[in-house]
Amino acid sequence: xxxxxxxxxxxxxxxxxxxxxxxxxxxxxxxxxxxxxxxxxxxxxxxxxxxxxxxxxxxxxxxxxxxxxxxxxxxxxxxxxxxxxxxxxxxxxxxxxxxxxxxxxxxxxxxxx
Amino acid sequence: xxxxxxxxxxxxxxxxxxxxxxxxxxxxxxxxxxxxxxxxxxxxxxxxxxxxxxxxxxxxxxxxxxxxxxxxxxxxxxxxxxxxxxxxxxxxxxxxxxxxxxxxxxxxxxxxxxxxxxxxxxxxxxxxxxxxxxxxxxxx
Amino acid sequence: xxxxxxxxxxxxxxxxxxxxxxxxxxxxxxxxxxxxxxxxxxxxxxxxxxxxxxxxxxxxxxxxxxxxxxxxxxxxxxxxxxxxxxxxxxxxxxxxxxxxxxxxxxxxxxxxxxxxxxxxxxxxxxxxxxxxxxxxxxxxxxxxxxxxxxxxxxxxxxxxxxxxxxxxxxxxxxxxxxxxxxxxxxxxxxxxxxxxxxxxxxxxxxxxxxxxxxxxxxxxxxxxxxxxxxxxxxxxxxxxxxxxxxxxxxxxxxxxxxxxxxxxxxxxxxxxxxxxxxxxxxxxxxxxxxxxxxxxxxxxxxxxxxxxxxxxxxxxxxxxxxxxxxxxxxxxxxxxxxxxxxxxxxxxxxxxxxxxxxx
Numbered sequence: 001x002x003x004x005x006x007x008x009x010x011x012x013x014x015x016x017x018x019x020x021x022x023x024x025x026x027x028x029x030x031x032x033x034x035x036x037x038x039x040x041x042x043x044x045x046x047x048x049x050x051x052x053x054x055x056x057x058x059x060x061x062x063x064x065x066x067x068x069x070x071x072x073x074x075x076x077x078x079x080x081x082x083x084x085x086x087x088x089x090x091x092x093x094x095x096x097x098x099x100x101x102x103x104x105x106x107x108x109x110x111x112x113x
Numbered sequence: 114x115x116x117x118x119x120x121x122x123x124x125x126x127x128x129x130x131x132x133x134x135x136x137x138x139x140x141x142x143x144x145x146x147x148x149x150x151x152x153x154x155x156x157x158x159x160x161x162x163x164x165x166x167x168x169x170x171x172x173x174x175x176x177x178x179x180x181x182x183x184x185x186x187x188x189x190x191x192x193x194x195x196x197x198x199x200x201x202x203x204x205x206x207x208x209x210x211x212x213x214x215x216x217x218x219x220x221x222x223x224x225x226x227x228x229x230x231x232x233x234x235x236x237x238x239x240x241x242x243x244x245x246x247x248x249x250x251x252x253x
Numbered sequence: 254x255x256x257x258x259x260x261x262x263x264x265x266x267x268x269x270x271x272x273x274x275x276x277x278x279x280x281x282x283x284x285x286x287x288x289x290x291x292x293x294x295x296x297x298x299x300x301x302x303x304x305x306x307x308x309x310x311x312x313x314x315x316x317x318x319x320x321x322x323x324x325x326x327x328x329x330x331x332x333x334x335x336x337x338x339x340x341x342x343x344x345x346x347x348x349x350x351x352x353x354x355x356x357x358x359x360x361x362x363x364x365x366x367x368x369x370x371x372x373x374x375x376x377x378x379x380x381x382x383x384x385x386x387x388x389x390x391x392x393x394x395x396x397x398x399x400x401x402x403x404x405x406x407x408x409x410x411x412x413x414x415x416x417x418x419x420x421x422x423x424x425x426x427x428x429x430x431x432x433x434x435x436x437x438x439x440x441x442x443x444x445x446x447x448x449x450x451x452x453x454x455x456x457x458x459x460x461x462x463x464x465x466x467x468x469x470x471x472x473x474x475x476x477x478x479x480x481x482x483x484x485x486x487x488x489x490x491x492x493x494x495x496x497x498x499x500x501x502x503x504x505x506x507x508x509x510x511x512x513x514x515x516x517x518x519x520x521x522x523x524x525x526x527x528x529x530x531x532x533x534x535x536x537x538x539x540x541x542x543x544x545x546x547x548x549x550x551x552x553x554x555x556x557x558x559x560x561x562x563x564x565x566x567x568x569x570x571x572x573x574x575x576x577x578x579x580x581x582x583x584x585x586x587x588x589x590x591x592x593x594x595x596x597x598x599x600x601x602x603x604x605x606x607x608x609x610x611x612x
Contacts, residue, residue, distance in 0.1 A: 027465055030557050030574035049483050073465040073582035101292035104173040108209040127271050129294045132608045133319025133400045135270040143382035175293045207304050210297040229400045
């Protein structure tokens with residue numbers, strides 16, 4: 001099994017780090033959000049079966065830049081996270097404005113029942 | 114179509130099914146099960162259909178679609194809910210985006226159990242729906 | 254400039270059993286843009302981890318999608334096993350590989366049938382699905398289920414396959430190989446079929462990479478990407494090389510998938526030849542704590558499983574990134590500039606699984 005690297009970065013470094021990774025020839029695999037004691041976003045990249053993860057700890061108040069200017073196909077992941085978790089991601093191209101899934105409940109992954 | 118007695122045409126709609134029941138519905142059409150020998154044809158047009166087969170449960174977004182399909186079908190018509198999700202929501206009943214079985218939106222005539230429902234039971238369900246169609250036709 | 258019209262496609266459309274809605278912006282017969290609208294099938298099953306414990310969740314994972322059901326269960330189990338550092342028995346690894354490759358066979362045959370149906374070749378559709386029934390019979394004999402097996406569990410598999418059954422499986426597959434060749438010849442050599450697939454929806458290697466395509470979609474554009482070469486389960490003991498093609502069109506994607514059919518049969522044969530005896534499951538006690546990303550190759554491409562556990566029996570998070578989700582941007586790109594009549598074929602050519610995508 002190939003290695004998994006996990007690197008914690010701050011929200012301000014996201015675009016710079018992502019650009020560096022893109023220039024190294026990685027592709028975006030997924031963006032994952034976990035809501036447990038604060039929001040935790042993980043951006044996973046792959047090159048030759050090596051998985052590189054960038055992690056940002058954030059909350060629903062902080063605004064995060066979209067990486068869709070670097071990886072255009074990140075828009076689906078970011079729209080999903082914005083709609084289901086309520087993370088404020090700005091500048092997604094295209095932005096579905098919380099109507100990707102059109103669910104009746106607002107940000108279901110924020111509730112703890 | 115309502116004058117033809119025993120060759121019902123089927124309209125299939127996938128609610129929020131996991132595909133398991135859908136591919137079994139399609140498998141009914143293929144050589145091993147071959148429902149066409151009963152004159153049953155899968156149509157894409159609700160106006161041609163006698164029986165509506167629904168797999169999967171309903172959610173807020175597909176309720177209008179299901180209702181519209183049902184209303185477009187000519188009378189008499191029957192609804193067959195295929196699989197446990199279409200019956201009650203099944204394993205997904207507790208999900209936030211699942212309203213429940215198809216019965217919450219339109220009247221269901223036959224429930225086919227199973228996860229995924231087997232082709233034999235789907236055919237059985239359709240044959241049951243034939244009798245119900247017959248009763249409905251006489252009532253008109 | 255021609256007339257602009259918007260043609261709605263779906264959610265109930267004869268070519269696809271699943272609901273997806275596209276607004277196709279047309280200029281005369283050309284598609285200028287395709288705007289997707291999804292959510293008809295979204296259930297929110299990732300949130301079910303809060304209600305089902307980590308062993309019960311295997312059943313939910315298997316029902317993410319009924320077509321790649323086994324591999325969803327397997328991917329979920331693998332990620333939990335990695336967190337708990339459980340090494341499953343060798344025989345279980347081989348059995349998982351056999352079932353996974355059988356799943357690929359059934360999924361690709363299903364897809365070939367739907368493709369034939371999309372370009373109006375009814376008898377070819379029937380032929381592909383007839384072949385597929387033989388695989389389903391094997392499933393039924395070995396697991397008891399036709400589409401959803403529930404045979405995977407954390408720590409191994411629930412059922413063993415006897416050596417007689419394995420030998421019989423080998424015979425069935427050998428006989429099937431011959432019939433497959435006949436069907437494959439129609440897909441690859443028939444001139445009318447080629448008219449519908451050759452040069453349609455070309456995706457260049459660069460575009461496939463830039464749009465993040467995975468699975469047969471990427472391989473048909475010349476990207477040699479197959480997670481199986483990472484060697485999970487028993488793949489590290491098998492002779493395996495990804496199948497690629499340079500064409501990038503519908504024909505290339507058909508060719509890659511047909512190639513993979515024969516490859517899967519070969520992989521199953523290799524498995525049967527060297528499968529070791531022994532236990533098929535390990536007893537798992539305690540609760541997982543930690544997190545892990547697991548990737549494996551489904552019929553539609555790479556799938557990513559992320560699980561995070563906190564030491565109780567309920568997981569914090571399970572996240573699934575399914576192959577169709579990654580292939581949607583590439584699909585939207587290939588739809589641009591195609592003619593309206595080719596839309597069904599192009600949508601099918603990524604082998605869409607909407608149920609996976611929306612979860």
